[in-house]
Amino acid sequence: MNTRVEAMVGNLSIYRTNLDKVSLKLKKLKDVNWKETFWSGLRALFLPAIAILIFLTLWSVVASQIQTSLGQLPGPSQVLEQTLILIDEHNEERDKEVAFYERQDKRNAKKLVTNPDAKIKVRSYTGKPTFIDQVGTSVVTVATGFILASLIAIPIGIFCGLSSSVYQALNPLIQTFKPVSPLAWLPIVTMIVSAVYVSDDPVFSKSFVNSAITVMLCCMWPTIINTTVGVNSIDNDLINVGRVLRLNWYTKIIKIVLPSSVPMMFAGLRVSLGIGWMVLIAAEMLAQNPGLGKFVWDEFQNGSSNSLARIMVAVFAIGLIGFLLDRFMLILQRSVSWDKSATIR
Amino acid sequence: MSNGFLNISQVSMEFPTPTGSFKALEKVDLNIDEGEFVSLIGHSGCGKSTVLNIVAGLYEATNGGVLLSDKEVNEPGPDRAVVFQNHSLLPWLSTYQNVELAVKQIFKGKKSKAEMHEWIVHNLKLVHMEHAMDKKPSEISGGMKQRVGIARALAMEPKVLLMDEPFGALDALTRAHMQDTLIEIQADLNNTVIMITHDVDEAVLLSDRIVMMTNGPSATIGEILDIDLPRPRERVTLADDPQYNHLRAEVLKFLYERQHRPEDKVA
Numbered sequence: 001m002n003t004r005v006e007a008m009v010g011n012l013s014i015y016r017t018n019l020d021k022v023s024l025k026l027k028k029l030k031d032v033n034w035k036e037t038f039w040s041g042l043r044a045l046f047l048p049a050i051a052i053l054i055f056l057t058l059w060s061v062v063a064s065q066i067q068t069s070l071g072q073l074p075g076p077s078q079v080l081e082q083t084l085i086l087i088d089e090h091n092e093e094r095d096k097e098v099a100f101y102e103r104q105d106k107r108n109a110k111k112l113v114t115n116p117d118a119k120i121k122v123r124s125y126t127g128k129p130t131f132i133d134q135v136g137t138s139v140v141t142v143a144t145g146f147i148l149a150s151l152i153a154i155p156i157g158i159f160c161g162l163s164s165s166v167y168q169a170l171n172p173l174i175q176t177f178k179p180v181s182p183l184a185w186l187p188i189v190t191m192i193v194s195a196v197y198v199s200d201d202p203v204f205s206k207s208f209v210n211s212a213i214t215v216m217l218c219c220m221w222p223t224i225i226n227t228t229v230g231v232n233s234i235d236n237d238l239i240n241v242g243r244v245l246r247l248n249w250y251t252k253i254i255k256i257v258l259p260s261s262v263p264m265m266f267a268g269l270r271v272s273l274g275i276g277w278m279v280l281i282a283a284e285m286l287a288q289n290p291g292l293g294k295f296v297w298d299e300f301q302n303g304s305s306n307s308l309a310r311i312m313v314a315v316f317a318i319g320l321i322g323f324l325l326d327r328f329m330l331i332l333q334r335s336v337s338w339d340k341s342a343t344i345r
Numbered sequence: 346m347s348n349g350f351l352n353i354s355q356v357s358m359e360f361p362t363p364t365g366s367f368k369a370l371e372k373v374d375l376n377i378d379e380g381e382f383v384s385l386i387g388h389s390g391c392g393k394s395t396v397l398n399i400v401a402g403l404y405e406a407t408n409g410g411v412l413l414s415d416k417e418v419n420e421p422g423p424d425r426a427v428v429f430q431n432h433s434l435l436p437w438l439s440t441y442q443n444v445e446l447a448v449k450q451i452f453k454g455k456k457s458k459a460e461m462h463e464w465i466v467h468n469l470k471l472v473h474m475e476h477a478m479d480k481k482p483s484e485i486s487g488g489m490k491q492r493v494g495i496a497r498a499l500a501m502e503p504k505v506l507l508m509d510e511p512f513g514a515l516d517a518l519t520r521a522h523m524q525d526t527l528i529e530i531q532a533d534l535n536n537t538v539i540m541i542t543h544d545v546d547e548a549v550l551l552s553d554r555i556v557m558m559t560n561g562p563s564a565t566i567g568e569i570l571d572i573d574l575p576r577p578r579e580r581v582t583l584a585d586d587p588q589y590n591h592l593r594a595e596v597l598k599f600l601y602e603r604q605h606r607p608e609d610k611v612a
Contacts, residue, residue, distance in 0.1 A: 240433070
């Protein structure tokens with residue numbers, strides 16, 4: 001009898017501890033989790049919002065105090081106004097373009113009706129590139145330069161990482177060319193391109209080639225250096241695994257060397273793209289290549305009362321695009337990184 | 346003079362250093378029969394790993410050489426699979442893919458895709474890792490990683506399995522589990538094994554012979570102890586076995602009386 005009661009009490013207490021556990025879990029779910037996520041979400045939204053607000057206030061106060069030869073320094077509201085105007089201008093230009101082609105098509109159709117053998121001339125629209133066109137040009141140019149740079153830098157980095165002789169041979173060259181400013185490269189690139197890239201019907205305009213090559217020359221170094229370090233720091237045991245398996249040179253590179261150095265390589269690529277974007281704006285400005293840099297320069301030369309506000313729009317656009325490019329590379333870097341313990345930010 | 350399956354004869358090894366060459370090994374002679382489990386034991390820095398690396402072909406001996414089934418060893422190869430001390434799994438591949446890399450390389454053209462798959466799964470089952478085939482090395486424990494490392498080595502169907510302190514980095518309980526698994530596999534496959542270890546119990550429990558090495562520099566084989574304990578061996582029953590304890594004591598005596606630990610010598 002006694003034992004049975006004891007057993008029952010035992011069962012009850014087990015039951016109770018189970019209940020306790022369940023209620024504890026519920027409690028945890030109720031107050032800790034939700035509050036935490038709510039507050040951290042709120043903080044993530046509010047702290048930057050407060051900082052931005054302070055920045056905008058300071059900006060407008062300071063701007064109202066400064067008189068330039070182009071009028072008062074624009075504040076946030078003028079910049080916003082110019083942003084909308086620039087978008088409007090873009091839409092207008094597009095409408096004009098559509099209208100131009102419609103007119104041309106109609107004219108040509110009419111010609112054909114009166115004379116089926118008439119020669120049809122199709123002219124392309126030659127309107128002024130708008131701000132948004134310039135943004136597009138810049139992004140395409142930086143992407144081209146960056147991809148070219150990566151195609152050259154990654155193999156060089158792999159060879160430097162694999163062979164200390166190659167590294168010793170190339171290192172002085174790499175270290176010498178790395179700090180060269182885009183502004184120094186540009187005249188040389190321009191002269192070489194105009195001498196070498198001669199064609200009656202070029203696929204790419206010369207200015208585009210100039211900018212892309214300048215970007216390439218300036219942004220391949222971080223990729224080379226990081227790839228070298230990544231390849232060079234492969235765990236020796238992994239190389240030995242490859243030796244025991246008698247992997248041939250090519251398989252070793254593909255299966256062991258490349259995957260193992262990919263995180264470092266992408267860290268380098270990310271730095272490279274950042275540099276490429278900065279370089280591009282400077283190159284476009286100096287060389288009058290189409291793009292955001294040219295937009296800034298044109299506005300500066302234009303010197304209207306709106307110029308400064310329009311340049312500031314460009315500054316924000318440059319910053320935002322740079323930020324987006326960096327985020328894009330960050331996502332790529334995270335997705336290829338096998339080392340999940342590393343925090344990438 | 347080939348009177349064994351694996352012949353290590355008159356092997357000496359010198360490493361060049363900035364202050365002149367360092368003689369790590371001096372005339373190491375050892376014959377190992379097919380299916381024999383041999384442990385190399387000795388204090389740190391006595392050149393055990395160097396012997397193993399020479400057999401693996403990862404190092405080239407300065408003098409002497411190694412014959413495996415009457416063929417000279419002069420480069421690494423899958424017939425002498427190595428289980429490295431820190432698993433050496435490729436961190437970006439799953440456990441399955443890690444074994445697959447080896448299997449694909451070795452059985453290319455000899456096995457069909459389905460056969461390869463079966464062989465990979467079979468080897469993972471041998472080490473009890475079939476439940477974690479899609480896990481990355483970072484997602485499994487140290488002991489599990491080492492199991493996969495063993496599976497990868499076994500999957501190469503090596504003539505000799507070389508293990509470089511395979512359980513050195515594991516905690517005592519996990520190590521015991523791994524040893525049991527190894528005993529189980531050994532009963533099944535009867536591989537020829539050379540294992541480096543620091544652990545006296547491990548050596549006595551697993552080996553047919555224990556090769557005890559003198560301290561470096563110029564390390565060589567000090568003594569060889571035959572472990573004639575009957576198999577299958579059970580760690581719990583052996584703990585009370587007088588013969589087991591006697592053998593254990595022999596190894597301990599060699600290590601701590603005849604070969605002082607290097608740091609003692611300095612002091």
